[in-house]
Amino acid sequence: MEKLTGGKAESPRETWLLTGGAGYIGAHVAESLAGAGKRVVVVDDLSTGLASRVPAGAELVTCSVLDTEQLTDVMRRFQVDGVIHLAAKKAVDESVSQPLHYYHQNVRGTASVLEAMSSAGVRRLVFSSSAAVYGVPPAGPVTESTPTAPINPYGATKLICEWLVRDAAPALDLSWISLRYFNVAGAGRPDLGDPGATNLLQLTLQALTRGARPQVFGQSHPTPDGTCIRDYIHVADLADAHLAAVRQLDRPDSPELHDVYNVGCGRGASVLEVLRTVQRVTGIRRPYEIAPARPVDPPDVVADPARIQAELGWSAKHDLDSMVSSAWAAWQHAAVVTVSAGTGSHP
Numbered sequence: 001m002e003k004l005t006g007g008k009a010e011s012p013r014e015t016w017l018l019t020g021g022a023g024y025i026g027a028h029v030a031e032s033l034a035g036a037g038k039r040v041v042v043v044d045d046l047s048t049g050l051a052s053r054v055p056a057g058a059e060l061v062t063c064s065v066l067d068t069e070q071l072t073d074v075m076r077r078f079q080v081d082g083v084i085h086l087a088a089k090k091a092v093d094e095s096v097s098q099p100l101h102y103y104h105q106n107v108r109g110t111a112s113v114l115e116a117m118s119s120a121g122v123r124r125l126v127f128s129s130s131a132a133v134y135g136v137p138p139a140g141p142v143t144e145s146t147p148t149a150p151i152n153p154y155g156a157t158k159l160i161c162e163w164l165v166r167d168a169a170p171a172l173d174l175s176w177i178s179l180r181y182f183n184v185a186g187a188g189r190p191d192l193g194d195p196g197a198t199n200l201l202q203l204t205l206q207a208l209t210r211g212a213r214p215q216v217f218g219q220s221h222p223t224p225d226g227t228c229i230r231d232y233i234h235v236a237d238l239a240d241a242h243l244a245a246v247r248q249l250d251r252p253d254s255p256e257l258h259d260v261y262n263v264g265c266g267r268g269a270s271v272l273e274v275l276r277t278v279q280r281v282t283g284i285r286r287p288y289e290i291a292p293a294r295p296v297d298p299p300d301v302v303a304d305p306a307r308i309q310a311e312l313g314w315s316a317k318h319d320l321d322s323m324v325s326s327a328w329a330a331w332q333h334a335a336v337v338t339v340s341a342g343t344g345s346h347p
Ligand SMILES: NC(=O)c1ccc[n+]([C@@H]2O[C@H](COP(=O)([O-])OP(=O)(O)OC[C@H]3O[C@@H](n4cnc5c(N)ncnc54)[C@H](O)[C@@H]3O)[C@@H](O)[C@H]2O)c1
Pocket: 019, 020, 021, 022, 023, 024, 025, 026, 043, 044, 045, 046, 047, 048, 049, 050, 063, 064, 065, 066, 085, 086, 087, 088, 089, 090, 105, 109, 128, 129, 130, 131, 181, 182, 183, 184, 185
């Protein structure tokens, strides 16, 4: 079993509360923090998360972040030192069809977390943001000062949550870090794969294993092979970026810390590169199908991760091959679990 962090045990009684810690990314972050000796408390309503993903030794409280009273009680009861707020709805298409639900869950949910932190006197926060806040960025690497202009309700909720955190921080005496994740992929262990099929890698695995042809949305984008380019980041690397943020917030000499960091590799891969890698790793080769380009699909979104490298000492270690092979191992693991459970519900 791969260890999700190389960190050695430190300040064992630091307690971090992870909202959404039973989800795809949250479970990796929980493993990473627990591996570094932190006490982990997970608050999750299990709407998409699974209790089985919460690491042994971590506490799981099943409740919504919208329940401010219970959240406050949990923070007090476990004497929480800091919060990593991952709980959110994340499907872009669904955010377009159900914008009110997304604003309620993501924006109201974040306000509730801040209210609970204020009542319980918790002063450190890491917030899960997204490259979706940039919308369609201008050509070139995306820095944290690239203008934010989200193009869908999901991205808008993430940006509003960033503003909420920034604006509440001085009054609540908060130190905070917002991490803008780029395209998260892979699995730290086969049982921790992404259960959804909303990103390119998962959709390609789904198509290939169902005997269908993977779809490519448009092949005349202004990129070298005509397909969109994204910055893929291994979820285990992302988990370690959270650990780096927590360590920064734990430093006694950085009590007033507040900053936004891109979390990406700084390298892009086109849709065709991803498809070729998936076909090579899985050994399943099938011609792809060109579908019409989606109405608003930024051609090229690649992070400039210089700030997080310089200030938090973090950089990505895994490449695309590693993301694809670990996602494939997790896909096969989920298929075996599905067959043995007789649910037939693998994405
Ligand atoms: N996966 C990505 O590529 C990606 C990219 C950028 C940002 N993010 C952000 O990362 C975070 C985690 O995403 P993920 O991919 O792990 O998604 P996920 O759906 O696997 O995890 C979200 C977790 O939050 C829980 N949750 C949702 N609403 C809740 C509520 N109201 N109260 C308590 N728990 C609730 C779910 O049960 C789930 O366990 C989200 O904030 C998402 O917006 C994800």
